[in-house]
Amino acid sequence: MTxxxxxxxxxxxxxxxxxxxVSHFEREFVARGRAALFAVVLPLPYLLTAWFDAPLRAILGWTLLVATAAFGVSLVVPGRRPRIPAVAAGARIDERTIMFSRAALEPGGGRFETYYELHPEHRPADDRFRAKPGLMSERSVKYEPLSFAAAAASFAAVEHLTPLTEGDVADVRRDIAPDHATRFLKGWSHKLGAVACGVTATRPVHYYSVKGRGPRWGETIEPEHRWAVAIAVEMDHRQMASAPDGPTIMESAQQYLDGGAIAVQMAEAIRRLGWPAEAHIDANYKVICPLVARDAGLGExxxxxxxxxxxxxPxxxxxxxxxxxxxxxxxAADEPSVLDFCAICEKCADVCPSEAIPRGPRAEADGRRRWRIDQDACFAYWCSVGTxxxxxxxxxxxxxxxxAVHAVVRSGLRRNGWTRRVALTMDDLLYGRRPTTLSPPRWLRG
Ligand code: SF4
Ligand code: SF4
Structure with missing residues (x-):
């Protein structure tokens, strides 16, 4: 017993x-302190019980051990799959209506007039964000010259990739076994820095209905290709942990560039094999990346x-x-545990300064059941902070x-609903319901 x-x-x-x-090396100092406190406090009931004389030690000891074992088992026993209603195909989205397209409209220009004739309901919200300093503005709250300049440089480099998204297709077409081609493209994407890569057959709903950015603004988009390769690149944890400061947009822009470079290379290589291919990268999308990536099995x-x-x-x-x-x-991704976790978590909604993230269950929007964020409110906040x-x-x-530690927890999240609740409570206890902003790497500090 003892x-x-x-x-x-x-x-x-x-x-x-x-x-x-682990928290120390992740520079999560609040979590480090709280974990150390747990390391001292949690063993105390067991140590104190071991000190008691029999028979109290036996009674309390077995009660404690059985309760601990039952708790441990409850965390690993597979539970019922959460019942999540199927995702409807939904309607295609006009890219002109998304926030980035509206932000690119210039007062006095023809597109500006055309757009607000079509969507007068967007004018008040758009006028409000236009009155703010703007993304990467020197007048914005989080302006910091170095990280903002670095972000602008990455976005400028992405613009240079745009002409490479499409191109001539070689006259000679090479026939390659589909499984070989798929294996090669996935392996190559990882070699180039991707963290995940998946393939899906395209569906009309993957495509925007009308082009909303660039020289083809207003053109109808016809779904043209049969397959889509979705590629994910990682955003640095330390830089993202400093959100909403300058290193955040610097890292976003960098990953638009890194991901964009992978996509244009891949599209060019495929065209050289005699097959049409197009890269969909920042400011140059015909498809809605998250929808494609979901169907390609990359996540929910x-x-x-x-x-x-x-x-x-995310x-x-x-x-x-x-x-x-x-x-x-x-x-396609079929991981209802993620949606179930989102249903109970709401940490992002708690922390969102613009209250753009909805609470409660998913609702019907654009013919789909989903959580729809208030992109007007979100973007208006970006225009204030500049990132x-x-x-x-x-x-x-x-x-x-x-x-490894977080991988164990994530695998536990798939086990059952009780484990998800315990994991969420522990996340709140260790990191806080509203985690503090972490300082970025030393070279990024002012
Ligand atoms: S913070 Fe919570 S609710 Fe928000 S996306 Fe992440 S898991 Fe879902
Ligand atoms: S939804 Fe927008 S404003 Fe809200 S936390 Fe996320 S990025 Fe910030």
Whole structure:
């Protein structure tokens, strides 16, 4: 009995000391302190019970050990799959209506007049964000010259990639076994820096209905390619943890560039094999990346409207290559545990400064059941702070680094609903319901 009590207390102490150690290297200093406190407090009941004389020690000891064992078993027993209503196909979206397209409209220009004749309901909200300093503005609240200049440089580099998204297709067409081509493209994407890559057959709903940015503004988009390759690149944890400060937009822009470079390379290589291909990268999309990535098996779409990948949550950027090169499709994501976790979590909604993230269950929007964020409110906040905020991404429990400790927790989230509730409580206790902004790497500090 005494041995079992000391052993159990020791296991708790070691587990939380490991967590404190890991948190130290992740620079999560609040979590480090709280984990260290747990490492001291949690073993106490077991150690004190071991001190009692028999028969009290036996009664209390067995009660404690049985309760601990039952709790442990309850965390690993597979539960029923949460019942999540199927996702409807939904209607195609006019890209002109999204916030980035509306932000690019210039007062006095023809597009400006045309758009607000079509959508007068957007004019008041758009006038409000136009009155603010703007994204990456020197007048914005979070203006900081170095990180803002670096972000602007990355966006400028992405613009240079735009002409490479499409191109001539080689006259000679190479026939390659679909499984070989798929394996190659996935392997190559990882070699180039991707963290996930999947393939889906395209569906009309993947495509915007009308082009909303660039020289083809207002053109109808016809779904043209048979296959889509979705690629995810990681956004750095330390930089995102400093959200909403300058390093956040610097990292966003960098990953638009890194992901964009992978996509244009892949599309060019496919065209050289004699098959049409197009890269969909920042400011040059014909497809809605999260929808494609979901169908390509990369993850589920969570409360904040972003793709939630199994290993990094929403802390990724997405690009897509569409093509007619025959490929093998992956299975669409089917991980209701993520949606179930989002249903109970709401941390992103709690922390969102513009109250743009909805609470409660998913609702019908654009013919789909989903959580729809208030993009007007979100973008207006960006125009005040000057960065793309990212506080929702920062606080998401799925955004923790993909280390062994977090991987164990994430795998537990798939087990059962009780485990998800315990994990959420622990996340709140360790990191806080509203986690603090972490300082970025030293070279990024002012
Ligand atoms: S913070 Fe919570 S509710 Fe929001 S996306 Fe992440 S898991 Fe879902
Ligand atoms: S980016 Fe910021 S403002 Fe926008 S939804 Fe996330 S937390 Fe809210």
């Amino acid at each position: 041995f079992l009590l000391l052993l159990t207390g020791g296991v708790f102490a070691v587990a939380f000391l490991v967590l404190a150690f 779409i969570g409360r904040m409207g972003l793709l939630m990948t199994p290993h990094l949550g 802390r990724v950027r997405l690009v897509v290559v569409t093509t007619d090169l025959p490929l093998v499709a992956d299975r 793309d905020c990212g506080q929702c991404v920062k606080v998401c429990p799925y955004s923790h680094p993909d280390t």
